[in-house]
Amino acid sequence: xNHVGSRILVYGYGNPGRGDDGLGPALVAAxxxxxxAGLTCESDYQLxxxxxxxxxxxxxxxxxxxxxxxxxxxxxxxxxxxxxxxxSSHSATPGQVVGLAREMFGAQVKAYALGIRGYRFGELGDxxxxxxxxxxxxxxxxxxxxxxxxxxxxxxxxxxxDSGRGRACDPQPAEA
Amino acid sequence: MSVIKRxxxxxxxxxxxxxxxxxxxxxxxxxxQARLHVVEFRGFERFIQGRLFWEVPVLVQRLCGICPVSxxxxxAKAMDRIxxxxxxxxxxxxxxxxxxYGQMYQSHALHFFHLASPDLLFGFDADPAIxxxxxxxxxxxxxxxxxxxxxxxxxxxxxxxxxxxxxxxxAIPGGMNKNLSLAERDVLLKDVDQQMTWAKSxxxxxxxxxxxxLKELLPFGxxxxxxxxxxxxxxxxxxxxxxxxxxDAQGKSIFDQIxxxxxxxxxxxxxxxxxxxxxxxxxxxxPETGWYRVGPLARLNTADFIDTPxxxxxxxxxxxxxxxKTNNVTMAYHWARMxxxxxxxxxxxxxxxxxxxQGQDLVVKGxxxxxxxxxxxxxxxxxxxxxxxxxxxxxxxxxxxxxTTHNNEPMNRAVTKVAQDHLSGVEITExxxxxxxxxxxAYDPCLSCATHALGxxxxxxxxxxxxxxxxxxxxxx
Numbered sequence: 108x109n110h111v112g113s114r115i116l117v118y119g120y121g122n123p124g125r126g127d128d129g130l131g132p133a134l135v136a137a138x139x140x141x142x143x144a145g146l147t148c149e150s151d152y153q154l155x156x157x158x159x160x161x162x163x164x165x166x167x168x169x170x171x172x173x174x175x176x177x178x179x180x181x182x183x184x185x186x187x188x189x190x191x192x193x194x195s196s197h198s199a200t201p202g203q204v205v206g207l208a209r210e211m212f213g214a215q216v217k218a219y220a221l222g223i224r225g226y227r228f229g230e231l232g233d234x235x236x237x238x239x240x241x242x243x244x245x246x247x248x249x250x251x252x253x254x255x256x257x258x259x260x261x262x263x264x265x266x267x268x269d270s271g272r273g274r275a276c277d278p279q280p281a282e283a
Numbered sequence: 284m285s286v287i288k289r290x291x292x293x294x295x296x297x298x299x300x301x302x303x304x305x306x307x308x309x310x311x312x313x314x315x316q317a318r319l320h321v322v323e324f325r326g327f328e329r330f331i332q333g334r335l336f337w338e339v340p341v342l343v344q345r346l347c348g349i350c351p352v353s354x355x356x357x358x359a360k361a362m363d364r365i366x367x368x369x370x371x372x373x374x375x376x377x378x379x380x381x382x383x384y385g386q387m388y389q390s391h392a393l394h395f396f397h398l399a400s401p402d403l404l405f406g407f408d409a410d411p412a413i414x415x416x417x418x419x420x421x422x423x424x425x426x427x428x429x430x431x432x433x434x435x436x437x438x439x440x441x442x443x444x445x446x447x448x449x450x451x452x453x454a455i456p457g458g459m460n461k462n463l464s465l466a467e468r469d470v471l472l473k474d475v476d477q478q479m480t481w482a483k484s485x486x487x488x489x490x491x492x493x494x495x496x497l498k499e500l501l502p503f504g505x506x507x508x509x510x511x512x513x514x515x516x517x518x519x520x521x522x523x524x525x526x527x528x529x530x531d532a533q534g535k536s537i538f539d540q541i542x543x544x545x546x547x548x549x550x551x552x553x554x555x556x557x558x559x560x561x562x563x564x565x566x567x568x569x570p571e572t573g574w575y576r577v578g579p580l581a582r583l584n585t586a587d588f589i590d591t592p593x594x595x596x597x598x599x600x601x602x603x604x605x606x607x608k609t610n611n612v613t614m615a616y617h618w619a620r621m622x623x624x625x626x627x628x629x630x631x632x633x634x635x636x637x638x639x640x641q642g643q644d645l646v647v648k649g650x651x652x653x654x655x656x657x658x659x660x661x662x663x664x665x666x667x668x669x670x671x672x673x674x675x676x677x678x679x680x681x682x683x684x685x686x687t688t689h690n691n692e693p694m695n696r697a698v699t700k701v702a703q704d705h706l707s708g709v710e711i712t713e714x715x716x717x718x719x720x721x722x723x724x725a726y727d728p729c730l731s732c733a734t735h736a737l738g739x740x741x742x743x744x745x746x747x748x749x750x751x752x753x754x755x756x757x758x759x760x
Contacts, residue, residue: 124345
C-alpha cells in the first residue's frame with residue numbers, strides 16, 4: 108500500500124551519550140532537515156507510555172532504534188501491537204506503545220520499525236562506532252527514500268527481519 | 284562448613300536496566316542472604332575528566348535517559364558553586380524548580396501507574412499476562428489514560444524549561460539560559476486544574492490500597508532503618524534544595540542541617556567483593572548500622588511538614604498510620620510517592636502563577652571556586668554530584684552518589700526478607716518471582732542507565748550450585 112499523503116512520524120530513540128545506542132536519534136537528526144510536508148521527526152531517550160497519545164495523531168509511525176544483534180546494516184519491519192509484559196518501568200517497546208495507542212486512544216496508526224545494527228553499547232561515549240556510522244549512512248539513504256515514496260509494506264517484504272537476517276540489506280527501496 | 288546453594292534470578296523485570304538476584308541457601312534450604320547485583324554505569328570519572336565545567340550539566344544527562352533532569356540540575360548546582368553563583372536570581376531558581384517538579388511529577392506518575400498499579404490492582408499472584416499496564420488499560424481505561432496524560436504533562440514542563448527533550452540546556456552555571464514566556468506558561472496553565480484533580484485522586488488510590496491491605500503490607504519486605512534526605516532550614520520537605528538530615532528507625536535525629544558541601548565528613552561508601560555498586564553509610568554509625576534509605580519514604584520520615592496544603596494533609600494521614608512515628612514499611616514507598624506527586628503539582632500550579640518566571644535576570648556570578656557539590660532530591664532519592672575544577676576550567680575530579688546506590692543495602696534487605704518469607708526449596712515459583720520484583724520496585728531503582736537497544740531485554744531465572752552449575756532455569760518473555 109502506498110501511504111503518500113499520510114501523516115508520518117519518524118521516531119528515533121536511544122541515548123546519544125552511550126555509543127551506538129544513539130543510532131535512532133542520529134538518524135532523526137540527519138533526516139529532520141530534509142523533512143517534507145506531512146512528516147514529523149521526534150527523538151527521545153526511550154519510548155514511554157505517553158508516546159501512545161502522540162501516535163494517535165498519525166497515520167504511519169516509523170520507530171528507529173539501534174539493534175544489538177540483527178542484520179547489518181539495517182532491517183525494516185512491521186510492528187504489531189503487543190499486550191506482553193513490559194520489562195522496564197520507564198521505557199516501552201514499539202509494540203507496547205502501539206498496543207496502548209489502540210487500547211486507550213483508538214489509534215489506527217500503521218507502525219514500522221527501522222533497526223540499525225550497532226556494536227558498542229553501555230559505555231559513556233560521544234560517538235558512534237565506525238561500523239555503526241557506516242550502517243547509519245545506508246539506513247539514512249533508505250529512510251529518505253522511504254518517507255518520500257512511502258511503500259512501507261513493500262519494504263517490509265524486502266528488508267524484514269526474517270527475509271534479511273544474517274545478510275546485508277540493499278538500501279535501495281523497491282520501486283512502486 | 285555448610286553447603287550454600289544459590290538461586291539466581293536475572294534480570295529483574297520492569298526495573299531499569301539489568302539486575303540479577305542471587306539467593307543464598309544453607310544446606311537445610313534456609314535463606315541466609317539475598318544479593319541484588321546491579322550493573323552500575325562505569326567510567327564516569329574518566330569520561331568527565333578534562334571536560335570544561337560549563338559543559339557538565341549537559342554532558343551528565345547522558346548518564347541516564349530515565350532521570351536526565353535530576354543529573355542536569357544536580358550538576359548545575361555544583362557548578363553554581365564553581366562560578367560563585369549559588370544564590371540564584373528568583374527567576375532562575377523558580378524555573379529550575381518548575382523543571383524539577385515537572386520531572387518529579389512525571390516520574391512518580393509513571394512509576395505508580397505503569398509499574399506499581401498492576402501489582403496493586405490485580406494482586407501479586409495475578410497472571411503476568413494481565414498484571415501489566417496494558418492489563419490496566421483494558422480493565423481500568425480511565426485510569427490508564429489519566430496516567431499517560433499525567434506523564435505527558437510533566438514531560439511537557441521539562442521540554443519547555445530545559446529547551447528540548449534530549450540533552451536539555453536550560454540550567455547553566457549560576458542560573459538559567461531562558462525564562463518562561465507567557466505563551467509557554469499559558470500552554471501549561473490550561474491543563475493544571477485537571478492535573479491537580481488527578482494528583483489528588485492518585486493519593487487516594489495509594490492511601491486506600493495501603494490502608495485496606497495493611498496487614499499484608501506491614502511485614503512485606505520490611506525492616507527498620509535510618510532515613511536520609513534534604514530538608515529546608517525550617518524542617519519542611521524541599522525537593523530542590525536544603526541541608527542534610529538523617530533520622531533513625533524511631534525518628535531520633537542522627538544529624539541535622541548539615542551543609543551538603545561537607546557531605547564527605549558525614550557519609551562514606553563501603554565496598555563488597557560481590558557487587559559493583561557501593562554501600563553508603565553514615566560515618567559515625569559505621570557500615571554495619573549506618574546504612575539508610577532515601578527517596579519518598581525517607582523524605583516523609585525526615586520532614587517536619589510539607590508547605591503545600593493538600594500534600595500536608597496527605598502527609599498527616601500517612602504519618603497517622605504509624606501513630607506519628609517513623610514509617611519503616613517498604614510498600615509505603617508507593618503512598619509516600621503519591622504524596623510527593625501531589626506536592627509537586629501544588630508547586631507547579633503556584634509557580635505557573637508567579638510573575639517571577641517571566642523575569643529577565645537569569646544569571647549571577649561571584650567568587651570563583653575550584654570545588655563544588657550539588658545535591659538534589661531526585662524522584663528516587665538524594666543525588667550527589669561532586670566536582671573539582673582547575674584554573675583552566677577543566678574538571679579534574681567527579682564523583683556521584685546516585686539514589687539507587689544509597690538504597691543498595693535496603694534493597695538487598697528487602698529481597699532477603701521476601702525470600703525468607705516466600706522461598707520454599709530451590710523452586711522459583713511465579714509467586715516468589717513476583718514478590719521479589721514487587722519489593723525491588725517499591726524503591727523504583729534505576730539499575731543501569733538507559734542503554735536499551737532492541738533485543739536487549741529478557742528475563743532468565745536460574746538455580747545454580749556453589750560451583751556455578753545450573754540446577755534449574757526459568758525464563759519469562
